[in-house]
Amino acid sequence: MKEFAQSPSVLVFEKYVRVFFCTRPAPTDDGNYLSFLSFIDLDRNDLRKVIKVCSSPPLALGDFGTFDEFGTNPISVIQCEDEVWVYYAGWTRCESVPFNGAIGLAVSKDNGYNFTRIGRGPVLSYSPDEPFLIGSPRVRKLHDKWYLWYVAGKEWVKGKERPEPIYKIRMATSEDGINWVKQGKDLLPDKLGPSECQACPDVIEQGEGYHMFYSYRYSHDYKGAENGYRIGYATSLDLIKWTRQDELAGMSLSKEGWDSEMVNYPHVFIVDDTTYMIYQGNEMGRSGIGLARLDNSKDWN
Numbered sequence: 001m002k003e004f005a006q007s008p009s010v011l012v013f014e015k016y017v018r019v020f021f022c023t024r025p026a027p028t029d030d031g032n033y034l035s036f037l038s039f040i041d042l043d044r045n046d047l048r049k050v051i052k053v054c055s056s057p058p059l060a061l062g063d064f065g066t067f068d069e070f071g072t073n074p075i076s077v078i079q080c081e082d083e084v085w086v087y088y089a090g091w092t093r094c095e096s097v098p099f100n101g102a103i104g105l106a107v108s109k110d111n112g113y114n115f116t117r118i119g120r121g122p123v124l125s126y127s128p129d130e131p132f133l134i135g136s137p138r139v140r141k142l143h144d145k146w147y148l149w150y151v152a153g154k155e156w157v158k159g160k161e162r163p164e165p166i167y168k169i170r171m172a173t174s175e176d177g178i179n180w181v182k183q184g185k186d187l188l189p190d191k192l193g194p195s196e197c198q199a200c201p202d203v204i205e206q207g208e209g210y211h212m213f214y215s216y217r218y219s220h221d222y223k224g225a226e227n228g229y230r231i232g233y234a235t236s237l238d239l240i241k242w243t244r245q246d247e248l249a250g251m252s253l254s255k256e257g258w259d260s261e262m263v264n265y266p267h268v269f270i271v272d273d274t275t276y277m278i279y280q281g282n283e284m285g286r287s288g289i290g291l292a293r294l295d296n297s298k299d300w301n
Contacts, residue, residue: 001038002026006285007074007200008278009138010269011084011112016041016051017271018112019278020086021289022073034061035071035091039112044271047291059086059106059115067092067102067122074200074265076138077112078177084108085177086115087148089135090122097156097163101135102126103148105178124150124172124180132156133165136200138267139177146174147239149187149201149212157195157219164219169198171239187242188214188234195219199229200265203239204275210236213249213277215264223283225253229264231279251277251292258287 006022020039027033037059041052062068068090075088085107092100102122106115126134132153139148151167158164169187172180190196201214212234218227233249234242254260259281266279275294281287 003033004035004285005288006035006280007076007265008280008289009075009077009086009267010278011077011079012269012271013044013111016044017047017269018042019289020075020077020112022071022075022285032093033071035073036061037072037075037086037088037115047271047276058108058112059088059117062090062104062117063120066090066120067125068104069093070099072104074136076267078139078141080107080141080177082109084112084115085139086112087123087137087139089137097165099133100126101133103134103137103150118178123178124148124182126153127182129184130170130182133167135167136169138200138202140203141177142205142239146177146180147203148172148174148180149203151199151201159220165197166195166219167197167199169201169214183240187212188232188244191216191232191244191246192218197222198232202267204268204270208237210239211268212236212242213251213266213268215266216246217264225261228262228282229284231263231266231277250294251279258282259290 001023004024008021011018023038024033036057038054043049071091072088077086089101102125105123106117108115130152136151152170154166156163172182174180199215203212215229217229221227231251232246234244236242261282277292
């Protein structure tokens with residue numbers, strides 16, 4: 001855990017809240033990174049207190065030549081009976097473009113201390129109608145059905161230093177959390193033009209509908225304040241048609257500090273009737289993750 005805390009995802013237990021996230025050792029001499037799964041525990045009675053830090057990666061990187069050989073990021077965790085399941089984007093290094101990705105699944109029987117892959121390949125990968133990278137998984141089980149929100153690459157475009165991907169939010173459904181049926185269409189209209197990138201959509205059910213919090217940014221020069229990630233918001237009554245209302249997201253940049261240039265990769269969860277958002281900050285999480293509380297948690301629906 002030398003650099004970055006990214007893509008936080010939470011499980012709530014009786015006495016603590018376990019926050020899984022992705023972190024990196026220092027880059028290699030050629031500038032390439034690896035990304036590992038990790039976690040911290042927060043005191044359930046005071047989420048500002050860290051009471052445990054993971055001592056070793058709960059999930060090893062994939063074997064030589066596999067889709068997740070070089071990293072697992074972003075991630076999403078969910079309780080499944082007495083197991084914890086983690087969905088993650090596996091990193092593959094490429095020659096013409098910097099990387100590619102697909103979504104894998106690993107299972108823990110000890111509340112997340114150790115995970116084992118269900119297989120060496122992904123559960124959701126690129127396909128004829130989604131030919132580029134697949135990633136940014138966020139999973140929920142709603143009304144006995146599994147939902148996986150993810151991003152699908154639309155194209156690669158030339159950047160100043162390297163090619164950059166354009167990706168949009170999509171959804172897949174499943175009866176068992178393993179075999180997925182893609183909906184096959186983008187869920188949100190563009191706000192920043194066709195080259196807008198959308199990522200890490202997290203959906204929560206409240207009241208009579210569904211609420212999606214997600215990240216969006218420009219495709220170029222996005223590592224600073226001007227074009228960097230912001231948190232957006234959309235609503236739906238049926239999980240199919242979404243109305244984008246970014247002005248209601250309630251999460252803007254801080255005036256200074258660790259999240260003054262970027263807020264992104266949100267995850268929303270509820271503890272004791274209070275709704276929280278955990279998210280990453282500047283430089284795609286290089287400066288860490290933080291916590292926000294919804295002001296009107298008890299009556300927002």
